[in-house]
Amino acid sequence: MAYNTKVIDHYENPRNVGSLDKNSKAVGTGLVGAPECGDVMKLQIEIDEKTRVITDAKFKTFGCGSAIASSSLATEWVKGKTIDQALAIKNTDIVNELSLPPIKIHCSVLAEDAIKAAIQDYVKKNPEKEKLS
Amino acid sequence: MQNAPVDVATVSQRDPLLCTECGHLLDGFLAFHLCPKCHSPQLLREGETYFDAFGVPVQFDLDRGVIEKRFYEISRALHPDRFVSAPAHHRAQSMSRMSFLNQAFQTLKNPTALRELMLSLYGVRTQMGILPSHQQKKVPIPVEIAESWFELQELVVENPASSRPKVAEFEAELKNLRTQGEAHLKALETQFDRLPRELSPELLAILSQIDAELQKQNYFRSIEKDVERIKRNAHSD
Numbered sequence: 276m277a278y279n280t281k282v283i284d285h286y287e288n289p290r291n292v293g294s295l296d297k298n299s300k301a302v303g304t305g306l307v308g309a310p311e312c313g314d315v316m317k318l319q320i321e322i323d324e325k326t327r328v329i330t331d332a333k334f335k336t337f338g339c340g341s342a343i344a345s346s347s348l349a350t351e352w353v354k355g356k357t358i359d360q361a362l363a364i365k366n367t368d369i370v371n372e373l374s375l376p377p378i379k380i381h382c383s384v385l386a387e388d389a390i391k392a393a394i395q396d397y398v399k400k401n402p403e404k405e406k407l408s
Numbered sequence: 409m410q411n412a413p414v415d416v417a418t419v420s421q422r423d424p425l426l427c428t429e430c431g432h433l434l435d436g437f438l439a440f441h442l443c444p445k446c447h448s449p450q451l452l453r454e455g456e457t458y459f460d461a462f463g464v465p466v467q468f469d470l471d472r473g474v475i476e477k478r479f480y481e482i483s484r485a486l487h488p489d490r491f492v493s494a495p496a497h498h499r500a501q502s503m504s505r506m507s508f509l510n511q512a513f514q515t516l517k518n519p520t521a522l523r524e525l526m527l528s529l530y531g532v533r534t535q536m537g538i539l540p541s542h543q544q545k546k547v548p549i550p551v552e553i554a555e556s557w558f559e560l561q562e563l564v565v566e567n568p569a570s571s572r573p574k575v576a577e578f579e580a581e582l583k584n585l586r587t588q589g590e591a592h593l594k595a596l597e598t599q600f601d602r603l604p605r606e607l608s609p610e611l612l613a614i615l616s617q618i619d620a621e622l623q624k625q626n627y628f629r630s631i632e633k634d635v636e637r638i639k640r641n642a643h644s645d
C-alpha cells in the first residue's frame with residue numbers, strides 16, 4: 276500500500292515533535308492509546324490564559340506512519356485556535372486532509388482523542404476557567 | 409446499527425423440527441442436519457445458531473469433548489463426498505451445511521470466538537469483524553498501562569541497553585493483567601450461565617462487561633506483540 280504524499284511528508288518532517296512542561300498550569304497533556312494496535316500518542320498544548328488561544332503544541336507518538344502524521348497535523352491545526360475551535364476538529368477532517376484509507380481511520384480518531392484529552396487536562400488544572408462545552 | 413437480539417429459544421428448541429424437504433419429524437443432533445428418512449441435508453434454517461448446529465445450550469460452559477465428537481459424527485454423515493451421485497440441490501445443501509458446521513466448530517472451541525459470538529447474538533456487538541472498530545462502543549484503554557507503555561518506548565529509544573530490565577518488568581505486568589482479565593472473564597461467564605437466557609438488564613450488563621474486558625485483553629495482546637518487536641529490534645545483540 277502506498278502512503279499518501281502528505282502522510283509521508285508529515286512522517287519524514289514531523290512538525291512540533293517534543294514536549295512541553297507537563298507540570299505547568301498553562302499546559303494540558305493528553306496521552307491516548309489505540310486499542311486496535313498498541314500505538315500511543317502524547318499531545319500537549321500551551322494555552323494563553325487570557326485569550327484561551329493555543330499558543331504552542333507538541334507531540335510524541337509511537338506508532339505507524341499514519342498515527343505520526345495524524346498527530347503532527349493535529350498539532351499544526353490546533354496552534355492559534357481557541358479551545359472551542361480546537362474541540363471542533365473532527366477525525367474526519369484529518370482523514371480527508373491526509374487521505375487515510377479505512378484501515379487507518381483509527382489513527383485519526385486517536386489524534387482527535389488526544390486533542391480532547393489535552394484540553395480536558397488543561398481544564399482540570401484550571402477549574403476556575405469555564406468548563407468544557 | 410445493531411443486530412436484532414437472538415430469539416431466546418434457539419431453532420432446535422423452538423418448534424417440533426420438520427425436514428425441510430419431506431416434512432419428516434426430526435429428532436436429535438444428527439437428524440437436525442440430515443433427514444434420516446429422505447437423506448436430504450437440511451437447508452440452513454432462519455436464525456440457526458452455532459449452538460443449534462451441535463444441539464448444545466446457549467452458554468459459555470460447553471462440553472468441548474461432546475462438541476468434538478458430534479462434529480466428527482455429523483461431518484461423516486454430511487460430507488460432500490457422500491453426495492456425489494445425489495441430486496444437485498442435495499450436493500449444494502451438504503456443502504453449505506458443512507461449511508456452517510466448520511465455522512460453528514471453530515467458533516465454539518475457541519473461548520475468545522465464543523465470547524464474540526455471544527456478544528453478537530445478543531446485539532451487544534454486531535456481526536463480528538464486520539463493524540468497523542471505531543463504530544463499536546469503545547471502552548477507554550487503561551491509562552496507567554498506556555502511560556508506562558509510552559515511557560518504556562521512550563526509554564528504549566534513548567537508552568536501549570539499560571532498558572532491558574524495564575522491558576522485562578513491563579512484560580510481567582502485562583502478563584499479570586492478562587491473567588487477571590481472563591479470571592474476570594471466567595467469572596462473568598459463570599454469572600451469565602446462571603441467568604435465564606432472556607434479554608434482561610442483568611444479562612446485558614454482564615455481556616457489556618465481557619465486551620469491555622475483551623477489548624482490554626485485545627489491547628494488552630497488541631502491546632505484547634509490539635514489545636516482542638522492540639525486543640527483536642533494540643535487543644538484537
